[in-house]
């Protein structure tokens with residue numbers, strides 16, 4: 449083999465760090481992965497600090513209503529002006545694909561992010577909602593158990609780092625959705641599922657810094673990706689006997705299978721039997737975990753930060769939760785927490801999650817309504833800050849107003865509007881349109897249950913608040929918004945709920 453025989457190198461499993469792209473992705477020859485389409489719109493330079501937030505703010509002043517582009521891995525991202533959002537959000541996946549854009553930006557080839565088959569994406573879109581319904585009743589118990597075990601019973605103020613605890617809260621709730629009992633309670637399994645997600649995303653900025661040619665080598669050497677591969681193998685080892693047992697049980701016509709992701713994948717993958725394959729199963733479980741775990745953990749954490757840094761909201765929200773009395777925190781009762789829902793929507797609007805949303809890859813060349821030609825392979829998105837602040841129809845959109853959406857919903861005929869799960873042209877945190885996040889109903893529910901329970905059982909405040917800091921997401925890495933996990937909180941168990 450010559451040194452430059454990349455095709456063979458990438459197939460050599462001893463060296464290969466690449467994952468196989470999903471079969472519905474267009475087939476590319478090895479060198480085509482480095483082809484970057486160029487779009488003929490103005491380029492906005494990124495300053496030396498690599499501050500994309502600053503660049504987007506500058507760009508808005510220069511081009512409020514015109515497309516422009518920024519340089520960002522894997523090439524350039526075209527930022528489309530807000531008034532063209534309908535042209536993008538309504539496009540089918542065959543024309544503009546979220547999955548393929550996300551795969552390119554998050555280096556899915558090496559990290560595995562959004563590297564699932566289309567069939568699995570469809571299962572996530574449809575099947576996950578079915579099984580989420582089945583686990584709703586268990587959520588509040590799981591949430592309470594996790595909160596008490598993570599935060600303890602101490603009636604004196606104690607300092608805690610809430611980010612890792614938020615991950616544990618979400619994991620405790622979501623694990624039921626994935627494989628059900630008993631694997632979901634196996635600490636080794638949980639560790640591996642968290643690690644493949646955390647370390648895959650953690651490796652992304654490192655991979656962004658490497659050259660196309662040396663990236664496979666970097667992916668091979670990066671400790672974070674070595675960890676992803678090792679934990680994936682471990683998860684496979686643990687899942688194999690469980691799947692085997694389920695398949696044997698299914699031979700018995702009287703067996704009633706539990707409602708979990710494993711079963712949904714078996715049922716949906718019946719035609720060609722893919723759902724019975726352990727790698728296919730693992731991709732579905734890990735793929736759902738990647739979409740669900742850190743997104744919801746970040747949201748829980750930033751909501752708690754926004755509460756602790758604006759203590760005037762704590763009592764009204766606690767009061768609202770207390771008014772439910774002993775009623776279970778099921779879907780319909782959580783729906784009554786309109787102040788909390790409003791606070792969550794405002795917190796998500798404020799923190800934004802990513803600087804660019806509704807990210808899509810052009811699967812075919814086309815032109816925007818202003819005539820801008822978008823070649824096949826170009827990546828597009830919207831400046832979320834511009835949408836939720838500058839172009840928003842809200843009153844004083846540059847101020848944090850936790851109950852603004854509750855007041856809007858109180859207006860006649862608007863009771864069902866402005867809910868935290870509703871996407872809008874000026875609310876893009878879950879994306880928008882045909883490919884908007886299908887897990888948002890579950891995410892909003894679990895975050896609200898957690899926050900309501902924490903407020904009822906604990907007092908919470910910031911330790912050493914940083915003057916002038918308006919959000920825990922004030923740092924960015926590329927277009928990714930970062931939470932500061934080092935912020936300490938003070939927590940104590942409330943005596944009236946002892």
Ligand code: HEM
Pocket residue numbers: 546547562569572573576736739740741743744747801805806807876877878879880881883884885886887888890891892
């Ligand atoms: C607060 C938490 C969450 C946030 C902020 C979030 C955000 C997003 C965003 C921005 C997208 C892209 C949509 C678009 O561009 O139109 C997306 C897609 C998606 N999300 Fe979420 N998400 C969250 C929680 C979840 C949860 C809990 C699940 C699963 C239970 C989930 C499953 C998915 C799936 C399956 C996709 C589409 C992936 C694909 O088509 O391949 N998300 N999410």
